[in-house]
Amino acid sequence: MKIPFLDLVAQDREVGADVRAALADVLAGQAFVLGTHVERFEAAVAEYCGVPHAIGVASGTDALLLSLGGLGVGPGVSVLTTPFSFWATASTIVRLGARPIFADIDPATFNLHPEAVEDALAATHERVAGILPVHLFGRLAPMGALAALAERRGQWMVEDAAQAIGARADGTSAGAFGRAGCLSFYPTKNLGALGDGGMVLTRDATLAAHVRQERHQGHSSTPYVHASLGMCSRLDAVQAAALGAKLPRLDGWNARRRTIAARYTRLLEDAGLAGAPGAPLVLPVAAGEAHVFHQYVVRARDRDALQAHLAAAGIGAQVYYRMPLHLQPPLAAFGFRRGAFPEAERAAAEVLALPLYPELGERAVETVVEAVAAFYRRT
Numbered sequence: 001m002k003i004p005f006l007d008l009v010a011q012d013r014e015v016g017a018d019v020r021a022a023l024a025d026v027l028a029g030q031a032f033v034l035g036t037h038v039e040r041f042e043a044a045v046a047e048y049c050g051v052p053h054a055i056g057v058a059s060g061t062d063a064l065l066l067s068l069g070g071l072g073v074g075p076g077v078s079v080l081t082t083p084f085s086f087w088a089t090a091s092t093i094v095r096l097g098a099r100p101i102f103a104d105i106d107p108a109t110f111n112l113h114p115e116a117v118e119d120a121l122a123a124t125h126e127r128v129a130g131i132l133p134v135h136l137f138g139r140l141a142p143m144g145a146l147a148a149l150a151e152r153r154g155q156w157m158v159e160d161a162a163q164a165i166g167a168r169a170d171g172t173s174a175g176a177f178g179r180a181g182c183l184s185f186y187p188t189k190n191l192g193a194l195g196d197g198g199m200v201l202t203r204d205a206t207l208a209a210h211v212r213q214e215r216h217q218g219h220s221s222t223p224y225v226h227a228s229l230g231m232c233s234r235l236d237a238v239q240a241a242a243l244g245a246k247l248p249r250l251d252g253w254n255a256r257r258r259t260i261a262a263r264y265t266r267l268l269e270d271a272g273l274a275g276a277p278g279a280p281l282v283l284p285v286a287a288g289e290a291h292v293f294h295q296y297v298v299r300a301r302d303r304d305a306l307q308a309h310l311a312a313a314g315i316g317a318q319v320y321y322r323m324p325l326h327l328q329p330p331l332a333a334f335g336f337r338r339g340a341f342p343e344a345e346r347a348a349a350e351v352l353a354l355p356l357y358p359e360l361g362e363r364a365v366e367t368v369v370e371a372v373a374a375f376y377r378r379t
């Protein structure tokens, strides 16, 4: 039984008719950039996430770039973030001419550790304008503790919620805690487009107006008179229509992800692979609605050999992320050293994401667990 890491064809079997109907509507109107489909989808996400403003942009990366830029991130400014994330979390800070400051992660959640953040803020001489937490793998970062730290110093928070749409705590959605929240609709995300797409969420009307202007060539109310340099970073109607067709299913899909994650956890523990002293795996911890399991990420003894064993058995498993951000070559000029963030570095050496998507069947989960068990019986 071959088990791909992700199966978007299975998702298309479920939602494809709705997506195709939405696309037919776009084709009938032949209006492809911004327009009513985008406005409708922006309104739907704003309501879903509980914020007044949602601005569709070309990617999650641009959502970060436009939010951070709108808050004045640039030369002479620093932004504190996690060293264990996707590259765009740090590259956008640096592209704006600012400096990333890192704090180590909580090994139990892979997210920023508030105590490490407090220590990093106390230790730096840089002017840290804001904190950029990432809800990694779909699990909310500790927003209450981070907000308290930020407030004390007059710093803003921008959430990298690229992997966490639909995660909630105490009625607040991922992306709605900070001054801005950044979503990605990259096709593999829990809510995935037919290409690239992203969105900025905010309660700040000034920031929203800035992002709207910047995404669209710095346009002003007078055609072809530009108020700022701007970018070409609009969400297009094809993506908005497809995403709008999928959005009503998102909560159901996220619930199925949680059920599958719980099944993995039960079977892996029952097989003696985790949960006992000396077991080869450490499993992710469920957190109710605060975790939408974008990925089911374990820490694994002999991680690379396990990944190769699973690949040979026809099972896709992926490493997110093999190199922490502070050690990435384009950041070499900042002089971060190996050993500076030991938990992020240990995570990079140990993590392995097992297949998880809403359509993954019970038998497939059992097959993955059996293959993992077979590997550790041999080693």
Ligand SMILES: Cc1ncc(COP(=O)(O)O)c(C=O)c1O
Pocket: 059, 060, 061, 062, 085, 086, 088, 089, 134, 160, 162, 163, 183, 184, 185, 186, 196, 197, 198
């Ligand atoms: C944590 C995180 N931040 C930012 C991004 C960037 O999003 P995009 O690929 O839509 O530019 C991604 C997704 O790839 C991500 O996973």
